[in-house]
Amino acid sequence: MGLLDSLAKQVLKRATITRVAPIAHHTYHLTLQGPDLANLNYKPGQTLNVFFDLSGPEAALRKRTYSIWQYDAKALTLELAVCTFSNGPGARWAQHCRPGDEVYFNGPGGKFVLDATAASYCLLGDVSTLSHLYALRRQIPQTKPVFSLVHVQSQDDCFPDLDGSYLLHFAVADQLSAPEVLAAVAAQGLRSATDCLYYIGGAQEFCVETYQLLRKQWQVPTAQLKAKPFWK
Ligand SMILES: Cc1cc2nc3c(=O)[nH]c(=O)nc-3n(C[C@H](O)[C@H](O)[C@H](O)COP(=O)(O)OP(=O)(O)OC[C@H]3O[C@@H](n4cnc5c(N)ncnc54)[C@H](O)[C@@H]3O)c2cc1C
Incomplete structure (x- = not known):
């Protein structure tokens, strides 16, 4: 040694x-x-x-x-x-x-932690972020809306939270661009949510692209955006 x-x-x-x-x-x-x-x-x-x-x-x-x-x-x-x-x-x-x-x-x-003060939440990521997003999801009160999308390439990459529940939305696709991810969470009703805090994790490219789209096209204030690349 x-x-x-x-x-x-x-x-x-x-x-x-x-x-x-x-x-x-x-x-x-x-x-x-x-x-x-x-x-x-x-x-x-x-x-x-x-x-x-x-x-x-x-x-x-x-x-x-x-x-x-x-x-x-x-x-x-x-x-x-x-x-x-x-x-x-x-x-x-x-x-x-x-x-x-x-x-x-x-x-x-680490600072990619739950801020409990938001009125609603949007959790975005891939399989490597799934346990992290479950840990955040578990702490959000049931009264608050949670929008989510976890990109998986295959159904057998999905796993439930420790209690067996599937409280996040999965999207099975070979590739999923940032605009496609945002379109999918928009379909869950995200655009009408107020004071939404975004957590964006996963590949660095995805984090950067999603952050910029939310910032520039959706006009989300930077204080409501938390992005953390898990891998490059
Ligand atoms: C805040 C934070 C939390 C993390 N939490 C987790 C976690 O809970 N579980 C977990 O598995 N990992 C997590 N990671 C990622 C983890 O730290 C490693 O980077 C990852 O497991 C790869 O390590 P490795 O030694 O196997 O491969 P490396 O030698 O580091 O990478 C080899 C190659 O694999 C690519 N690669 C890395 N990750 C992926 C991926 N998910 N999909 C496709 N290609 C990839 C890299 O680009 C590189 O080219 C987290 C990272 C951060 C920053």
Whole structure:
């Protein structure tokens, strides 16, 4: 083990993987558990930085950011949904990790979190943002309108929230442009919503294009737009 890896293990927090389950064609549900998960200062929409392969043959300090799907401060558990579309180190880690494996992390962190003050919400993203959008969706009171669209390329990429519910709208298509996404949420009645807060996640290009359309064509004030690229 390299010096960097050894130092990392000393400063990072540690958890044990207690569950690894495929929940969709390209997604694994991972449960982390352990005493270092006590008293996390968690807000819905925050993420965890996961470090893995610290003792692996390549011994590179690999860090990937994953959305906290759910945090249970009593059970000291934390749920992640990790996608494999990228086929990169993070995807391979999710495919190959097993219950009993240790994982190092820091966080929670991030600002793509729920602002509870809006009158209505619009949640837009793809499969890699789905657990994040579910974590936000769960916290929005039932009295407030929620518009949504999650782009999936195939029906078997959809997975429900942890309680089995499907509270977001999916659109199955090979490609989906920003104008098409906005047309789909407009069809849900979005244009008549007042004080709507937009959360836009997913591929960087999609985030930029959607943000600009909403800003310039729909005249949405920047204060009501939250965009976070999950991948480039
Ligand atoms: C705030 C935030 C929250 C995130 N939350 C999650 C999460 O909950 N679950 C999750 O799976 N990922 C999440 N990500 C993305 C995650 O951090 C990794 O970037 C992703 O898993 C790819 O890592 P990798 O090592 O497998 O591939 P990398 O080596 O990083 O990438 C390999 C290639 O795959 C492409 N790629 C990456 N992601 C995708 C994708 N979704 N579809 C198609 N191509 C892709 C990249 O463009 C790159 O060319 C989040 C990112 C951010 C910034």
